[in-house]
Amino acid sequence: MSSDWEPPQSIETIYEKAFSMGGMNRPTTGKRSEEELPVGSAAFQLYSLATPNGQKIGILLEELEIPYDAHVINIGHLEQFSKGFVGVNPNSKIPAAMDHAPVDGGPPLRLFESGAIMLYLAEKYKKFIPQNPRQRAECMSWVMWQMAGQGPMTGNFGHFMVYAPGDKGQAREYGVARYGMEVQRLCDTLDKHLEGKEYICGEEYSIADMIILPWFDIIRGKGYTHANGVAARNFLNMKQYKNANRWAGALLKRPQVKRGMLVCRGKPKPWLVDDRFKHLAKL
Numbered sequence: 001m002s003s004d005w006e007p008p009q010s011i012e013t014i015y016e017k018a019f020s021m022g023g024m025n026r027p028t029t030g031k032r033s034e035e036e037l038p039v040g041s042a043a044f045q046l047y048s049l050a051t052p053n054g055q056k057i058g059i060l061l062e063e064l065e066i067p068y069d070a071h072v073i074n075i076g077h078l079e080q081f082s083k084g085f086v087g088v089n090p091n092s093k094i095p096a097a098m099d100h101a102p103v104d105g106g107p108p109l110r111l112f113e114s115g116a117i118m119l120y121l122a123e124k125y126k127k128f129i130p131q132n133p134r135q136r137a138e139c140m141s142w143v144m145w146q147m148a149g150q151g152p153m154t155g156n157f158g159h160f161m162v163y164a165p166g167d168k169g170q171a172r173e174y175g176v177a178r179y180g181m182e183v184q185r186l187c188d189t190l191d192k193h194l195e196g197k198e199y200i201c202g203e204e205y206s207i208a209d210m211i212i213l214p215w216f217d218i219i220r221g222k223g224y225t226h227a228n229g230v231a232a233r234n235f236l237n238m239k240q241y242k243n244a245n246r247w248a249g250a251l252l253k254r255p256q257v258k259r260g261m262l263v264c265r266g267k268p269k270p271w272l273v274d275d276r277f278k279h280l281a282k283l
């Protein structure tokens with residue numbers, strides 16, 4: 001097959017051209033500044049932002065009703081590269097957390113990768129994770145489906161649809177087609193699975209629901225709208241996923257989920273300080 005694109009001998013000659021998001025991406029990892037992280041009084045300290053990956057943890061913390069402090073990490077300001085944050089997550093991505101009261105009574109324990117944080121908390125509190133081995137296996141399968149499939153594919157779709165440089169038209173169209181089609185296939189998988197079910201694991205509400213909801217919601221709602229007004233929800237025809245929309249709509253009625261989606265949106269717990277969200281505060 002002929003090709004009009006030939007890779008150069010090494011990536012360095014082209015990655016400058018592909019730079020986006022203000023120099024956030026580099027081929028190396030590690031701290032870029034010396035700031036330490038704030039530490040509040042609760043045992044559980046969350047360092048996050050209200051993106052879909054962050055919202056998963058917010059939902060679980062609100063559902064668990066455990067004390068926690070949340071700290072906003074502004075990735076646009078490159079706070080994920082501070083010395084303190086890199087100490088918690090060497091991979092420099094939100095969400096990350098510290099448990100100052102781990103079950104073994106040992107020193108504070110660091111947590112990164114949203115799926116790992118969800119599993120850790122669910123196992124620590126023995127909640128929202130099925131105890132029945134069959135149901136537990138099903139729950140794990142969906143958690144891994146989310147982490148390896150739905151999250152990365154939807155994020156890459158969003159990148160090509162909305163964030164990639166404006167002058168990369170051809171690359172963007174290919175990226176949007178490739179990832180957009182895969183996102184539709186993943187949504188179809190979810191939709192077919194949810195036929196006749198209340199939750200991902202049937203009758204049991206679990207971390208599988210909490211981890212999948214935010215990424216589904218971003219594309220069925222107002223997220224990922226191109227500057228020309230074309231919105232992902234229309235572009236991908238999100239209305240077609242009737243079972244998944246019913247499931248998402250029901251979950252989003254839960255006050256815990258509503259609060260969880262807001263954790264680290266501008267403020268750590270916006271319902272405590274922002275009049276628009278005060279009705280969501282716990283009595």
Ligand SMILES: N[C@@H](CCC(=O)N[C@@H](CS)C(=O)NCC(=O)O)C(=O)O
Nearest residue numbers: 024051053075093094095113114115
């Ligand atoms: N697999 C990771 C993905 C985390 C992730 O991609 N976080 C994004 C925000 S949603 C981030 O921190 N981006 C900052 C960066 O890339 O520098 C997880 O699920 O925790």
